[in-house]
Amino acid sequence: MSEAPLLEVRDLVKHYRLPRERLFAPVPLVRAVQGMSFSLAAGCSLGVVGESGSGKSTLARLVMALEPPSAGQVRLDGQDLHALAPAALRAAREKLQMVFQDPYGSLDPRRNILQTVSEPLRALHGATPAEQRERAGEALDAVGLRAADLGKYPHEFSGGQRQRIAIARALITRPKLIVADEPVSALDVSVQAQVLNLMQDLQDKFGLALLFISHDLAVVDMVCDEVVVLYQGRIVERGAPETLFQRAAHPYTRALLQAVPRVQPGAARLRRLAAAQPAPAADGAWAAEGCDFAPRCRWAVERCRSHRPLLRPLGAGAHAAACHLAETVAALPGGSD
Amino acid sequence: MPALLEVTDLRVTLHTARGTADALRGVSFAMQRGDTVGLIGESGCGKSITALALMGLLPEGASVAGSIRFDGQELTTLHEDALCRLRGARIGMVFQEPMTALNPLHTIGRQIAEPLRLHKGLDAAAARAEALRLLQRVQLPQAEKRLDAYPHQMSGGQRQRVVIAIALACGPDLLIADEPTTALDVTLQREVLDLIAELVAEDGMGLLLISHDLGVMAETVQRMLVMYGGTVVESGPTAQVFDALAHPYTRGLFAARPRLGLARGTRLATIPGRVPELADLPAGCPFAERCTRVVDDCRRALPAPRAVGPQHHVRCIRPYARGPAVDE
Numbered sequence: 001m002s003e004a005p006l007l008e009v010r011d012l013v014k015h016y017r018l019p020r021e022r023l024f025a026p027v028p029l030v031r032a033v034q035g036m037s038f039s040l041a042a043g044c045s046l047g048v049v050g051e052s053g054s055g056k057s058t059l060a061r062l063v064m065a066l067e068p069p070s071a072g073q074v075r076l077d078g079q080d081l082h083a084l085a086p087a088a089l090r091a092a093r094e095k096l097q098m099v100f101q102d103p104y105g106s107l108d109p110r111r112n113i114l115q116t117v118s119e120p121l122r123a124l125h126g127a128t129p130a131e132q133r134e135r136a137g138e139a140l141d142a143v144g145l146r147a148a149d150l151g152k153y154p155h156e157f158s159g160g161q162r163q164r165i166a167i168a169r170a171l172i173t174r175p176k177l178i179v180a181d182e183p184v185s186a187l188d189v190s191v192q193a194q195v196l197n198l199m200q201d202l203q204d205k206f207g208l209a210l211l212f213i214s215h216d217l218a219v220v221d222m223v224c225d226e227v228v229v230l231y232q233g234r235i236v237e238r239g240a241p242e243t244l245f246q247r248a249a250h251p252y253t254r255a256l257l258q259a260v261p262r263v264q265p266g267a268a269r270l271r272r273l274a275a276a277q278p279a280p281a282a283d284g285a286w287a288a289e290g291c292d293f294a295p296r297c298r299w300a301v302e303r304c305r306s307h308r309p310l311l312r313p314l315g316a317g318a319h320a321a322a323c324h325l326a327e328t329v330a331a332l333p334g335g336s337d
Numbered sequence: 338m339p340a341l342l343e344v345t346d347l348r349v350t351l352h353t354a355r356g357t358a359d360a361l362r363g364v365s366f367a368m369q370r371g372d373t374v375g376l377i378g379e380s381g382c383g384k385s386i387t388a389l390a391l392m393g394l395l396p397e398g399a400s401v402a403g404s405i406r407f408d409g410q411e412l413t414t415l416h417e418d419a420l421c422r423l424r425g426a427r428i429g430m431v432f433q434e435p436m437t438a439l440n441p442l443h444t445i446g447r448q449i450a451e452p453l454r455l456h457k458g459l460d461a462a463a464a465r466a467e468a469l470r471l472l473q474r475v476q477l478p479q480a481e482k483r484l485d486a487y488p489h490q491m492s493g494g495q496r497q498r499v500v501i502a503i504a505l506a507c508g509p510d511l512l513i514a515d516e517p518t519t520a521l522d523v524t525l526q527r528e529v530l531d532l533i534a535e536l537v538a539e540d541g542m543g544l545l546l547i548s549h550d551l552g553v554m555a556e557t558v559q560r561m562l563v564m565y566g567g568t569v570v571e572s573g574p575t576a577q578v579f580d581a582l583a584h585p586y587t588r589g590l591f592a593a594r595p596r597l598g599l600a601r602g603t604r605l606a607t608i609p610g611r612v613p614e615l616a617d618l619p620a621g622c623p624f625a626e627r628c629t630r631v632v633d634d635c636r637r638a639l640p641a642p643r644a645v646g647p648q649h650h651v652r653c654i655r656p657y658a659r660g661p662a663v664d665e
Contacts, residue, residue: 188549189551189594190612192593197605215522215523216523217523218595219595221598221601224601241601259526259527260597261530
C-alpha cells in the first residue's frame with residue numbers, strides 16, 4: 001500500500017481480570033482480544049464478523065480509545081490514540097464517531113432528540129443553535145425520521161427509530177471513521193435497507209471509512225471491501241467478501257455461512273450446524289496450545305490440538321486464514337450454500 | 338373437532354397519549370395442533386399485539402373486539418382467573434429477550450418448577466425432577482448442575498433454552514414464540530430454531546412463530562401471515578407466498594433483504610417512506626402511501642382479502658401475478 005492507512009491496528013491485546021475465586025488462586029483472565037493486526041484505508045470499509053464473545057465489541061471500544069489495550073497500538077492518521085495526551089485525544093476524536101449496538105442504552109432518556117443528535121457538534125465544533133438545529137434536522141431526515149421529531153424524547157421512539165437517532169448523531173460531525181457496532185441489527189428489514197444504502201452513500205460522498213461490526217454476514221458482504229472473521233479474540237480469516245464467502249478457508253467461516261437462514265422454500269432444511277458442540281471458552285488446557293476452534297471443528301486432526309495455526313496468506317489477493325487445513329477447506333464445494 | 342386456535346376479525350384499540358390507535362384492524366386465522374404458523378412484519382405492524390391479545394396480556398385500557406377461540410373456548414370474554422389457568426399451562430410463550438424473561442433472583446430450577454407446581458400441583462421434589470428432565474430435553478449441557486444456577490451465570494443461548502423449557506413445562510397445546518432468536522448469534526439462532534421445530538414436531542403442539550426475518554420463516558413454518566398496519570396483508574402456505582410475493586409489501590420486504598452474494602455497492606431495493614403510525618392509519622390500504630402500484634381506489638377502503646391461490650389470500654386490489662422477485 002502506497003499511502004499510510006487511516007486506521008492501523010497492531011498486535012492489539014486486551015485482557016480483563018475477573019475476581020479471584022479463592023484468595024490464593026491466580027487471577028482469572030478473560031482474553032477478549034488476543035493479538036489482532038489489520039489496517040483500513042481512508043474511504044474503505046472493513047467488516048468484522050463473529051459470534052458474541054469473539055471480541056468484536058472489545059475491538060470497537062479499543063479502536064474508539066474508550067479503554068486502554070493490554071498491549072498493542074491503534075494508530076489513526078499515524079497517531080497512536082492510546083499514547084496521546086487527553087487534550088490531543090479529544091481533538092482526535094473529531095475524526096471518530098461510533099454507533100453503538102444497544103439503542104436503549106446509547107440515548108440519554110432525559111435529553112430530547114435535538115440535544116442528543118447535535119451534542120457532538122456542540123462538544124467539538126461549537127456550532128450555533130440555528131446551525132445545530134439545521135444539521136440535526138438534515139441528519140434525522142437522512143436516517144428516515146422527521147425533523148418534527150427533534151423536540152421528542154427517546155421513550156417516544158421504537159427501538160429501530162432510536163438506532164436511527166444514534167446513527168444520525170454519528171453522522172452529524174462528518175467524521176473520517178465510523179465504528180459501527182451492529183448498527184442495523186435492531187432495524188426493520190425495509191428500514192435496514194434504507195440505512196445500509198445511506199451508509200454506502202455517505203461513505204462515497206464524504207470518503208468515510210467504516211469499521212463495520214456485525215454478526216450478519218449478508219450485511220457485511222454488501223457493505224464491506226474487506227472482511228475479517230473473529231473467533232475467540234483472534235482473526236481466523238481475512239479477505240474480500242466474495243472470496244471469503246465463496247471459498248471460505250476456515251471451518252468456522254463455513255459454519256457461520258451455513259447457519260444463515262435462507263429463503264429457499266421447499267428446499268430441505270439443513271439440520272444442525274456440523275458437529276458444533278459449543279465448548280465455552282474457559283481458560284482451558286486445550287486453548288493454550290492448539291486451535292481454538294478445534295473442539296467444534298469436524299475436520300480437526302491431531303496437529304490442530306497441539307499447534308496453533310497462524311494467519312497465513314492463501315493464493316493471490318488479501319485472502320488469509322488461520323487453519324492448518326485451509327487449502328483443503330477452501331477447495332470444498334459450496335462456500336455459501 | 339374445533340380448531341385449536343381460531344381468530345376471527347380480531348380488533349384491538351389502544352388508548353395512547355396521542356389518541357386512540359387501531360393496533361389490529363381485523364385479523365383472522367385458524368390453526369390446528371401440529372400446525373406451524375408464522376407472523377411476519379416490521380415493528381408496529383401488530384404482530385406482537387396479536388400475541389399479547391392471544392395471551393390476554395394487552396396493556397391496560399386496550400379494547401378488544403372480534404373473537405379468539407382456543408379449543409372452542411372464547412378467550413376475549415374469559416375471566417382473568419380462567420386465563421391464568423390457561424397461560425403457562427395450555428398456552429406457552431417464549432419471549433424475545435432471554436435476559437429479561439427470567440427472574441434474576443431465582444434459580445433456573447425454581448423458575449422451571451413454578452408452572453409445574455402452580456398448574457400441575459406437583460410437590461417440590463417432583464417438580465425438581467421434572468425441571469431436570471425439561472432441561473435435558475432442551476439440550477442444556479450439564480443440566481443437573483444448572484438447576485441451581487442463576488440466569489446471570491448463563492449465556493444468552495442457554496437462557497433462551499431455559500425460557501423454552503419453562504414454556505414447555507406443562508405440555509402446552511400452543512406455543513407462541515415472539516422473536517425467539519432475534520437476540521442470539523446466527524449459529525445459536527439455528528440451534529434454537531431447530532430445537533423449537535423438533536420439540537413442536539415431537540409433541541404435536543401448534544406453533545405460532547413471530548419474526549421479522551424472512552429466512553427464519555422460510556425454514557420454520559408451513560404457513561405464514563404477512564402483517565402491515567395492523568392487518569394481515571398476505572397469507573398462505575409459505576412456499577406459495579414466497580413463490581408469488583403477491584402483495585407489493587411482501588415483494589418489497591423480499592427485495593429489501595440483504596443477502597449473501599450481493600456485490601459491494603449494490604443498492605438494496607428499499608420501500609420508500611416509513612411504517613405508518615398506528616394512531617393515524619389511513620382509511621384505505623395502510624400500504625398505499627409507500628406502494629408503487631397505488632391507484633385511487635386503494636385509498637378508499639381497506640381492501641378485502643381475495644384469493645390468489647389455494648388458501649392464499651391477499652388484501653390488495655392490484656396484486657402481483659407470479660413472477661420475478663424484483664421487477665421495478
